[in-house]
Amino acid sequence: MTQKIRVSCSKSNLKTIRDFVNSVLGEHEIPDKEMNLIIVAIDEVCSNLIIHSHSCNSADELEIRITSESENLVFEIIDQGEIFNITDYSVPTMEKVIKNKKNGGIGLILVKKIMDRIQIEKNEGLNVCRLYKSLAR
Amino acid sequence: MKYSIEKSEKYTKLLLNEEKLDTLKAPSLKSEIITLYQSGTINLILNLSNVKYVDSSGLSAVLVANRLSKEVGGYLVLVGVTDHVMKLVKISKLDHVLNILPTEEEAVDAIFLNEIEKDFNGEE
Numbered sequence: 119m120t121q122k123i124r125v126s127c128s129k130s131n132l133k134t135i136r137d138f139v140n141s142v143l144g145e146h147e148i149p150d151k152e153m154n155l156i157i158v159a160i161d162e163v164c165s166n167l168i169i170h171s172h173s174c175n176s177a178d179e180l181e182i183r184i185t186s187e188s189e190n191l192v193f194e195i196i197d198q199g200e201i202f203n204i205t206d207y208s209v210p211t212m213e214k215v216i217k218n219k220k221n222g223g224i225g226l227i228l229v230k231k232i233m234d235r236i237q238i239e240k241n242e243g244l245n246v247c248r249l250y251k252s253l254a255r
Numbered sequence: 256m257k258y259s260i261e262k263s264e265k266y267t268k269l270l271l272n273e274e275k276l277d278t279l280k281a282p283s284l285k286s287e288i289i290t291l292y293q294s295g296t297i298n299l300i301l302n303l304s305n306v307k308y309v310d311s312s313g314l315s316a317v318l319v320a321n322r323l324s325k326e327v328g329g330y331l332v333l334v335g336v337t338d339h340v341m342k343l344v345k346i347s348k349l350d351h352v353l354n355i356l357p358t359e360e361e362a363v364d365a366i367f368l369n370e371i372e373k374d375f376n377g378e379e
Contacts, residue, residue, distance in 0.1 A: 129278055154339045155346075158310050165278050165310070212348045216318065224318075224347060225311030231346045 122183040127172035127197075135164050135182055139193075142184045146191075148253060156191070156251055159232040162225035163195050163204065163247055171202050193249040201245045203238050204229065256283035260291070266298040266366050267291055268359065276306050276313030284316040288323065297329035298369070300362045304335025309343055321353060330354065330369045332362035 123138040125131040139160050143153045164180060172178040183194040210223045230236065235250040257272035269291070273280055291299065299320060306313070317333065324331035332354045336344065344350050356362050 132278060151338060151342055154308065155342060158308075158343065161277070161310055165312075169278075212352070216321070216352060224314050227347055228311055228343065 120183055120185040122181055124179055124181045126176040127168045127174060127178040127180060128176040129165070129168060129174055131180075132161055132165055132168070135180075136161055138182065139184065142186075143191075146186065146253065152253075155232045156193075159229045159249065160193055160195070162229050163249070166204075166225060167195065167197055167202060167247075171197065171200055189252055189254040191251045191253065193251070195247045195249075197245050198243055199245070201238070201240055202247075204247060205236055205238050256280045256287070258284075258287065260287075262296075265370060266300055266363065267296045268300045268302060270302040270305070272305055274305060275308045276303075276316070277308065277310045278312045281310075281312035281316045284313070285319050288316065288320045292320075292323040292327060297324075297327050298366045299324060299329065299331050300359055300366070301331065301333050302335050302359060303333055303340055304337065306340055307337055309340045314343065314347060314349065317349070317353065328373070330366050332356055332365055334359050334362050 121142050123135065125134050136157050139157050140153070143156060148156075160182070164182070167180060168174055178197070178199065181196040183196070185192040185194070204226060210227070212224075212227065215223050215227075229249070233249045234252055237248040237250075239246040239248065259270045259272065261268040261270075269287070271284070276284065288299075301317065301320060320331050334356050335358070336355055344353065344355070354365065356365060
């Protein structure tokens with residue numbers, strides 16, 4: 119089953135996205151701690167896109183789709199415009215982040231640690247960032 | 256952003272009265288932290304007991320405090336760290352970098368101990 123939401127690229131919509139992910143995940147038996155981590159990961163990717171790829175331009179939109187198949191969850195974040203390839207991005211280590219006195223990159227460290235797999239696809243002008251998470255323990 | 260600040264001779268306590276420390280709230284915290292250190296704070300106790308949700312911008316604000324604290328030779332302590340926040344702190348390995356204690360009382364003790372150590376090392 120796939121559920122989706124479409125929002126404009128405004129920072130205030132991050133809460134709408136988090137609420138949407140929370141309500142979809144609430145339909146599964148996911149421990150609160152795990153659920154919060156997944157919400158953080160989706161929030162990080164969306165805020166990166168809203169702030170860096172779309173410069174908070176509310177005329178642009180993001181679509182978030184969540185598909186659940188047995189114990190696997192697939193999150194798709196779809197936008198148009200300049201692609202931000204998270205899989206190409208060399209995530210700094212936390213030591214480097216602290217040493218360089220720049221705090222950028224923490225979000226992507228979190229996303230890569232929380233999610234099982236990340237895939238980027240560009241298709242007919244649409245960028246799809248696909249994040250996989252297995253609920254099997 | 257809602258918070259309260261209590262200053263005493265040896266330390267400043269900052270209690271966040273927000274449930275979410277995210278992209279919308281973290282910039283205000285960063286700015287308050289910078290102001291505190293500019294106005295002479297050396298040791299800071301950051302009480303996060305009301306914070307139930309944090310993201311990278313929230314962690315980034317904490318790292319700003321960590322950096323400024325090191326610059327002034329101070330001691331930064333996080334107290335009341337809730338489960339979710341602790342999970343993210345551990346995932347990002349910040350638990351190896353930050354001083355985290357359960358309560359404000361323990362943080363005050365740690366600060367006094369650190370001050371004594373600094374005095375002792377200074378006299379050597």
